[in-house]
Amino acid sequence: MEATKVIEFERPQMEAGSSCVASAWARVPDVPSLAEKVGLKEKIKALLKQKNAVLVAHYYVDSDLQDLAEETGGCVSDSLEMARFGRDHAAKTLVVAGVKFMGETAKILSPEKTILMPDLDATCSLDLGCDPVEFSAFCDAHPDRTVVVYANTSAAVKARADWMVTSSVGLDIVAELHAQGKKILWAPDKHLGSYIQKQTGADMLLWQGSCLVHDEFKGVELEILKEQYPDAKVLVHPESPAAVVALADVVGSTSQLINAAINLEAPQFIVATDNGILHKMQMAAPGKTFIVAPTAGNSASCKSCAHCPWMAMNGLRNLLSVLETESNQIQVDPKVGSEAKIAIDRMLDFAASRKKQVQPSGALERNSALYSGIGPA
Protein backbone atom coordinates (compact mmCIF):
# COMPACT_ATOMS: atom_id res chain seq x y z
CA MET A 1 0.00 0.00 0.00
CA GLU A 2 1.23 3.49 -0.86
CA ALA A 3 2.32 5.79 1.95
CA THR A 4 1.04 9.32 2.36
CA LYS A 5 2.75 12.33 3.79
CA VAL A 6 1.35 15.38 5.52
CA ILE A 7 2.31 18.71 4.01
CA GLU A 8 2.10 22.04 5.73
CA PHE A 9 1.46 25.09 3.61
CA GLU A 10 0.74 28.77 4.13
CA ARG A 11 -2.97 29.55 3.91
CA PRO A 12 -3.85 33.25 3.50
CA GLN A 13 -6.51 34.78 5.74
CA MET A 14 -7.36 37.79 3.68
CA GLU A 15 -9.85 39.37 6.05
CA ALA A 16 -7.34 39.31 8.87
CA GLY A 17 -4.55 40.34 6.49
CA SER A 18 -2.41 37.43 7.64
CA SER A 19 -1.85 33.75 6.97
CA CYS A 20 -1.96 30.55 8.98
CA VAL A 21 -0.35 27.17 8.56
CA ALA A 22 -2.72 24.60 7.09
CA SER A 23 -2.07 21.00 6.27
CA ALA A 24 -2.78 18.79 3.30
CA TRP A 25 -1.53 15.40 2.24
CA ALA A 26 0.06 13.72 -0.76
CA ARG A 27 0.49 10.08 -1.72
CA VAL A 28 4.10 8.93 -1.99
CA PRO A 29 4.22 6.59 -4.96
CA ASP A 30 6.30 3.41 -4.95
CA VAL A 31 8.96 3.54 -7.64
CA PRO A 32 8.70 0.57 -10.01
CA SER A 33 11.78 -1.52 -10.75
CA LEU A 34 13.57 -0.97 -14.06
CA ALA A 35 12.13 -4.21 -15.45
CA GLU A 36 8.62 -3.25 -14.39
CA LYS A 37 9.02 0.19 -15.96
CA VAL A 38 9.72 -1.33 -19.37
CA GLY A 39 6.52 -3.39 -19.23
CA LEU A 40 4.43 -0.47 -17.96
CA LYS A 41 5.67 1.82 -20.71
CA GLU A 42 4.86 -0.70 -23.45
CA LYS A 43 1.32 -1.18 -22.13
CA ILE A 44 0.77 2.59 -21.83
CA LYS A 45 1.99 3.20 -25.38
CA ALA A 46 -0.37 0.54 -26.74
CA LEU A 47 -3.36 1.88 -24.80
CA LEU A 48 -2.74 5.49 -25.82
CA LYS A 49 -2.92 4.37 -29.43
CA GLN A 50 -5.87 2.07 -28.97
CA LYS A 51 -7.92 4.69 -27.14
CA ASN A 52 -7.01 7.64 -29.38
CA ALA A 53 -5.52 9.33 -26.35
CA VAL A 54 -2.61 11.73 -25.96
CA LEU A 55 -0.39 12.33 -22.95
CA VAL A 56 0.10 15.97 -21.90
CA ALA A 57 2.74 16.29 -19.18
CA HIS A 58 4.21 19.11 -17.12
CA TYR A 59 7.96 19.65 -16.78
CA TYR A 60 7.73 18.87 -13.06
CA VAL A 61 6.43 15.29 -13.35
CA ASP A 62 8.53 12.14 -13.28
CA SER A 63 11.06 11.91 -16.13
CA ASP A 64 9.58 8.59 -17.32
CA LEU A 65 6.25 10.30 -17.96
CA GLN A 66 7.94 13.20 -19.72
CA ASP A 67 9.79 10.79 -22.01
CA LEU A 68 6.61 8.81 -22.69
CA ALA A 69 4.72 11.97 -23.63
CA GLU A 70 7.38 12.92 -26.17
CA GLU A 71 7.80 9.39 -27.56
CA THR A 72 4.05 9.03 -28.17
CA GLY A 73 3.34 12.37 -29.87
CA GLY A 74 2.11 14.15 -26.75
CA CYS A 75 3.68 17.18 -25.15
CA VAL A 76 5.85 18.14 -22.19
CA SER A 77 5.55 21.80 -21.37
CA ASP A 78 4.40 24.54 -19.02
CA SER A 79 0.76 25.04 -18.20
CA LEU A 80 0.12 27.54 -21.00
CA GLU A 81 1.39 25.23 -23.72
CA MET A 82 -0.31 22.21 -22.10
CA ALA A 83 -3.63 24.07 -22.34
CA ARG A 84 -3.08 25.05 -25.96
CA PHE A 85 -1.78 21.66 -27.03
CA GLY A 86 -4.68 19.78 -25.43
CA ARG A 87 -7.24 22.14 -26.93
CA ASP A 88 -5.84 21.88 -30.45
CA HIS A 89 -5.04 18.16 -30.53
CA ALA A 90 -7.41 15.85 -32.41
CA ALA A 91 -7.34 13.08 -29.76
CA LYS A 92 -10.64 12.30 -28.02
CA THR A 93 -8.96 11.66 -24.69
CA LEU A 94 -6.32 13.80 -22.98
CA VAL A 95 -4.32 12.25 -20.17
CA VAL A 96 -2.99 15.15 -18.13
CA ALA A 97 0.06 14.35 -16.00
CA GLY A 98 0.28 17.26 -13.61
CA VAL A 99 -1.98 18.65 -10.91
CA LYS A 100 -5.73 19.11 -10.75
CA PHE A 101 -6.02 22.67 -12.01
CA MET A 102 -4.26 21.59 -15.22
CA GLY A 103 -6.85 18.86 -15.78
CA GLU A 104 -9.64 21.32 -15.10
CA THR A 105 -8.21 23.83 -17.57
CA ALA A 106 -8.02 21.08 -20.22
CA LYS A 107 -11.68 20.17 -19.56
CA ILE A 108 -12.80 23.81 -19.69
CA LEU A 109 -11.10 24.30 -23.06
CA SER A 110 -12.23 20.94 -24.46
CA PRO A 111 -15.51 19.99 -22.73
CA GLU A 112 -16.24 17.40 -25.42
CA LYS A 113 -13.04 15.46 -24.64
CA THR A 114 -12.46 12.92 -21.90
CA ILE A 115 -9.81 14.25 -19.51
CA LEU A 116 -8.05 11.65 -17.37
CA MET A 117 -5.49 12.25 -14.64
CA PRO A 118 -3.26 9.63 -12.98
CA ASP A 119 -4.30 10.90 -9.52
CA LEU A 120 -7.21 13.28 -8.93
CA ASP A 121 -5.87 14.15 -5.49
CA ALA A 122 -2.76 15.81 -6.95
CA THR A 123 -3.34 19.42 -6.00
CA CYS A 124 -1.36 22.63 -5.44
CA SER A 125 -0.77 24.85 -2.40
CA LEU A 126 -1.79 27.91 -4.44
CA ASP A 127 -5.10 26.31 -5.37
CA LEU A 128 -5.68 25.10 -1.79
CA GLY A 129 -4.87 28.54 -0.43
CA CYS A 130 -7.46 30.36 -2.55
CA ASP A 131 -10.93 29.29 -1.48
CA PRO A 132 -13.50 30.34 -4.14
CA VAL A 133 -16.00 31.73 -1.62
CA GLU A 134 -13.40 33.81 0.24
CA PHE A 135 -11.90 34.93 -3.05
CA SER A 136 -15.26 36.01 -4.42
CA ALA A 137 -15.88 38.09 -1.27
CA PHE A 138 -12.44 39.68 -1.73
CA CYS A 139 -13.34 40.60 -5.32
CA ASP A 140 -16.72 41.96 -4.21
CA ALA A 141 -14.92 44.23 -1.74
CA HIS A 142 -12.83 45.72 -4.57
CA PRO A 143 -15.21 46.16 -7.52
CA ASP A 144 -13.01 48.84 -9.13
CA ARG A 145 -10.21 46.34 -9.86
CA THR A 146 -9.67 44.05 -12.86
CA VAL A 147 -9.35 40.52 -11.50
CA VAL A 148 -6.30 38.63 -12.81
CA VAL A 149 -5.69 35.11 -11.54
CA TYR A 150 -2.82 32.74 -12.05
CA ALA A 151 -3.45 29.39 -13.75
CA ASN A 152 -2.87 27.60 -10.42
CA THR A 153 -6.43 28.09 -9.21
CA SER A 154 -9.69 26.16 -9.22
CA ALA A 155 -12.22 26.48 -12.04
CA ALA A 156 -14.49 28.42 -9.65
CA VAL A 157 -11.78 31.03 -8.96
CA LYS A 158 -11.09 31.38 -12.68
CA ALA A 159 -14.83 31.84 -13.25
CA ARG A 160 -14.72 34.89 -10.93
CA ALA A 161 -11.77 36.41 -12.83
CA ASP A 162 -11.53 38.75 -15.79
CA TRP A 163 -8.22 37.23 -16.91
CA MET A 164 -6.30 34.04 -16.27
CA VAL A 165 -2.53 34.18 -16.81
CA THR A 166 0.41 31.79 -16.63
CA SER A 167 3.92 32.79 -15.63
CA SER A 168 4.85 33.03 -19.34
CA VAL A 169 2.46 35.86 -20.10
CA GLY A 170 1.39 37.28 -16.74
CA LEU A 171 3.83 40.15 -16.85
CA ASP A 172 2.87 41.18 -20.37
CA ILE A 173 -0.85 41.02 -19.67
CA VAL A 174 -0.59 43.09 -16.49
CA ALA A 175 1.65 45.61 -18.32
CA GLU A 176 -1.04 45.94 -20.97
CA LEU A 177 -3.83 46.37 -18.41
CA HIS A 178 -1.70 48.92 -16.54
CA ALA A 179 -1.16 50.85 -19.79
CA GLN A 180 -4.95 50.95 -20.14
CA GLY A 181 -5.15 52.60 -16.70
CA LYS A 182 -6.61 49.56 -14.93
CA LYS A 183 -6.04 48.68 -11.29
CA ILE A 184 -5.44 44.99 -10.66
CA LEU A 185 -6.63 42.49 -8.07
CA TRP A 186 -4.11 39.63 -8.32
CA ALA A 187 -4.33 36.07 -6.96
CA PRO A 188 -3.08 33.80 -5.62
CA ASP A 189 0.76 33.85 -5.66
CA LYS A 190 2.15 36.77 -3.65
CA HIS A 191 5.72 36.41 -4.92
CA LEU A 192 4.76 36.33 -8.60
CA GLY A 193 2.30 39.18 -8.01
CA SER A 194 4.93 41.25 -6.25
CA TYR A 195 7.47 40.57 -9.01
CA ILE A 196 5.00 41.65 -11.71
CA GLN A 197 4.06 44.72 -9.67
CA LYS A 198 7.73 45.79 -9.48
CA GLN A 199 8.35 45.16 -13.17
CA THR A 200 5.27 46.95 -14.46
CA GLY A 201 4.57 49.59 -11.81
CA ALA A 202 0.92 48.53 -11.90
CA ASP A 203 -1.43 49.19 -8.97
CA MET A 204 -1.91 45.62 -7.72
CA LEU A 205 -3.74 44.31 -4.68
CA LEU A 206 -2.26 40.89 -3.90
CA TRP A 207 -3.80 37.70 -2.52
CA GLN A 208 -1.19 36.23 -0.15
CA GLY A 209 -0.83 32.65 -1.41
CA SER A 210 2.46 30.91 -2.14
CA CYS A 211 3.86 27.82 -3.82
CA LEU A 212 5.13 25.25 -1.39
CA VAL A 213 8.17 24.53 -3.57
CA HIS A 214 9.32 27.99 -4.69
CA ASP A 215 8.62 29.67 -1.35
CA GLU A 216 11.39 27.55 0.17
CA PHE A 217 14.26 28.82 -1.96
CA LYS A 218 16.59 30.90 0.20
CA GLY A 219 18.42 34.10 -0.85
CA VAL A 220 21.25 33.92 1.70
CA GLU A 221 22.15 30.32 0.88
CA LEU A 222 21.88 31.08 -2.83
CA GLU A 223 24.44 33.86 -2.45
CA ILE A 224 26.84 31.40 -0.82
CA LEU A 225 26.27 28.87 -3.61
CA LYS A 226 26.93 31.55 -6.22
CA GLU A 227 30.31 32.19 -4.62
CA GLN A 228 31.13 28.50 -4.96
CA TYR A 229 30.15 28.52 -8.65
CA PRO A 230 31.25 31.95 -9.94
CA ASP A 231 30.72 30.98 -13.60
CA ALA A 232 27.18 29.76 -13.06
CA LYS A 233 24.13 31.67 -14.27
CA VAL A 234 21.14 31.72 -11.96
CA LEU A 235 17.73 30.81 -13.42
CA VAL A 236 14.75 31.66 -11.23
CA HIS A 237 11.00 31.07 -11.51
CA PRO A 238 9.12 34.17 -10.31
CA GLU A 239 7.08 32.20 -7.76
CA SER A 240 10.27 32.41 -5.67
CA PRO A 241 10.76 35.02 -2.92
CA ALA A 242 12.09 38.47 -3.86
CA ALA A 243 15.50 37.80 -2.23
CA VAL A 244 16.00 34.89 -4.65
CA VAL A 245 14.64 36.75 -7.70
CA ALA A 246 17.10 39.58 -6.91
CA LEU A 247 20.03 37.20 -7.49
CA ALA A 248 18.76 35.90 -10.84
CA ASP A 249 20.40 36.26 -14.22
CA VAL A 250 17.13 35.18 -15.82
CA VAL A 251 13.62 35.23 -14.35
CA GLY A 252 11.03 33.36 -16.35
CA SER A 253 8.49 30.58 -16.74
CA THR A 254 9.64 26.98 -17.01
CA SER A 255 9.82 27.15 -20.81
CA GLN A 256 11.71 30.42 -20.69
CA LEU A 257 14.22 28.99 -18.20
CA ILE A 258 14.81 25.95 -20.42
CA ASN A 259 15.43 28.24 -23.38
CA ALA A 260 17.88 30.25 -21.30
CA ALA A 261 19.73 27.04 -20.35
CA ILE A 262 20.06 26.19 -24.04
CA ASN A 263 21.04 29.62 -25.29
CA LEU A 264 23.29 31.07 -22.62
CA GLU A 265 27.03 30.45 -22.90
CA ALA A 266 27.63 29.23 -19.36
CA PRO A 267 29.02 25.89 -18.13
CA GLN A 268 26.81 25.75 -15.04
CA PHE A 269 23.36 26.88 -14.01
CA ILE A 270 21.82 27.22 -10.57
CA VAL A 271 18.11 26.58 -10.97
CA ALA A 272 15.41 27.87 -8.59
CA THR A 273 12.34 25.93 -9.63
CA ASP A 274 11.03 22.37 -9.17
CA ASN A 275 13.87 19.92 -9.79
CA GLY A 276 11.67 17.95 -12.23
CA ILE A 277 12.73 20.52 -14.83
CA LEU A 278 16.36 19.34 -14.74
CA HIS A 279 15.49 16.30 -16.86
CA LYS A 280 14.43 18.52 -19.76
CA MET A 281 17.32 20.94 -19.22
CA GLN A 282 19.88 18.17 -19.27
CA MET A 283 18.41 16.71 -22.45
CA ALA A 284 18.16 20.11 -24.13
CA ALA A 285 21.63 21.32 -23.08
CA PRO A 286 23.92 18.27 -22.76
CA GLY A 287 27.37 19.04 -21.40
CA LYS A 288 26.11 21.77 -19.09
CA THR A 289 25.76 21.27 -15.35
CA PHE A 290 22.56 22.07 -13.46
CA ILE A 291 22.48 22.63 -9.72
CA VAL A 292 19.29 22.95 -7.69
CA ALA A 293 19.11 26.20 -5.71
CA PRO A 294 19.18 25.77 -1.90
CA THR A 295 15.82 25.31 -0.23
CA ALA A 296 16.71 25.59 3.45
CA GLY A 297 19.47 26.57 5.84
CA ASN A 298 22.05 24.06 7.02
CA SER A 299 20.11 23.06 10.09
CA ALA A 300 16.60 23.35 8.70
CA SER A 301 14.55 20.64 7.05
CA CYS A 302 12.75 21.41 3.83
CA LYS A 303 9.03 20.82 3.22
CA SER A 304 9.31 20.11 -0.49
CA CYS A 305 13.09 19.77 -1.06
CA ALA A 306 12.56 21.44 -4.46
CA HIS A 307 10.10 18.85 -5.72
CA CYS A 308 6.34 19.27 -5.63
CA PRO A 309 4.78 16.43 -3.60
CA TRP A 310 1.62 16.59 -5.71
CA MET A 311 3.43 16.49 -9.06
CA ALA A 312 5.24 13.45 -7.66
CA MET A 313 1.91 11.60 -7.39
CA ASN A 314 1.96 11.05 -11.16
CA GLY A 315 3.59 7.71 -11.91
CA LEU A 316 3.67 4.95 -14.51
CA ARG A 317 1.44 2.62 -12.48
CA ASN A 318 -1.44 5.03 -11.97
CA LEU A 319 -1.08 6.30 -15.53
CA LEU A 320 -1.58 2.75 -16.83
CA SER A 321 -4.45 2.18 -14.41
CA VAL A 322 -6.46 5.22 -15.59
CA LEU A 323 -5.95 4.25 -19.21
CA GLU A 324 -7.19 0.74 -18.50
CA THR A 325 -10.20 1.75 -16.42
CA GLU A 326 -10.89 5.31 -17.65
CA SER A 327 -11.46 6.22 -14.02
CA ASN A 328 -10.17 9.54 -12.64
CA GLN A 329 -12.06 11.62 -15.18
CA ILE A 330 -12.02 15.36 -14.59
CA GLN A 331 -15.46 16.95 -14.40
CA VAL A 332 -16.16 20.68 -14.33
CA ASP A 333 -19.61 22.14 -13.81
CA PRO A 334 -20.57 23.40 -17.32
CA LYS A 335 -21.70 26.83 -16.07
CA VAL A 336 -18.53 27.34 -14.05
CA GLY A 337 -16.50 26.04 -17.00
CA SER A 338 -18.04 28.43 -19.51
CA GLU A 339 -17.47 31.40 -17.16
CA ALA A 340 -13.86 30.35 -16.52
CA LYS A 341 -13.28 29.87 -20.25
CA ILE A 342 -13.75 33.59 -20.87
CA ALA A 343 -10.72 34.39 -18.67
CA ILE A 344 -8.63 31.58 -20.19
CA ASP A 345 -9.50 32.48 -23.78
CA ARG A 346 -8.51 36.10 -23.15
CA MET A 347 -5.03 34.90 -22.18
CA LEU A 348 -4.71 32.49 -25.10
CA ASP A 349 -5.80 35.18 -27.58
CA PHE A 350 -3.37 37.66 -26.02
CA ALA A 351 -0.51 35.11 -26.13
CA ALA A 352 -1.26 34.29 -29.78
CA SER A 353 -1.27 37.97 -30.73
CA ARG A 354 1.96 38.73 -28.83
CA LYS A 355 3.89 35.58 -29.64
CA LYS A 356 7.01 37.33 -30.89
CA GLN A 357 7.06 39.98 -28.18
CA VAL A 358 6.94 37.92 -25.00
CA GLN A 359 10.38 37.96 -23.41
CA PRO A 360 11.97 36.77 -20.20
CA SER A 361 13.11 39.43 -17.80
CA GLY A 362 16.11 39.82 -15.53
CA ALA A 363 19.62 41.10 -16.00
CA LEU A 364 20.06 39.36 -19.34
CA GLU A 365 16.98 40.96 -20.85
CA ARG A 366 19.26 43.48 -22.55
CA ASN A 367 20.78 40.76 -24.69
CA SER A 368 17.65 40.24 -26.70
CA ALA A 369 19.42 38.21 -29.39
CA LEU A 370 19.62 35.32 -26.96
CA TYR A 371 15.88 35.19 -26.70
CA SER A 372 14.76 35.47 -30.29
CA GLY A 373 13.25 32.00 -30.11
CA ILE A 374 11.33 32.45 -26.90
CA GLY A 375 7.60 32.72 -27.21
CA PRO A 376 4.82 32.80 -24.69
CA ALA A 377 5.07 29.06 -24.06
Ligand code: SF4
Ligand atom coordinates in the same frame (compact mmCIF):
# COMPACT_ATOMS: atom_id res chain seq x y z
S1 SF4 B 1 5.12 23.31 -7.78
FE1 SF4 B 1 4.03 24.82 -6.51
S2 SF4 B 1 2.74 25.91 -7.95
FE2 SF4 B 1 3.37 24.01 -8.96
S3 SF4 B 1 1.75 22.53 -8.48
FE3 SF4 B 1 3.31 22.28 -6.89
S4 SF4 B 1 2.64 23.61 -5.20
FE4 SF4 B 1 1.51 24.24 -7.03
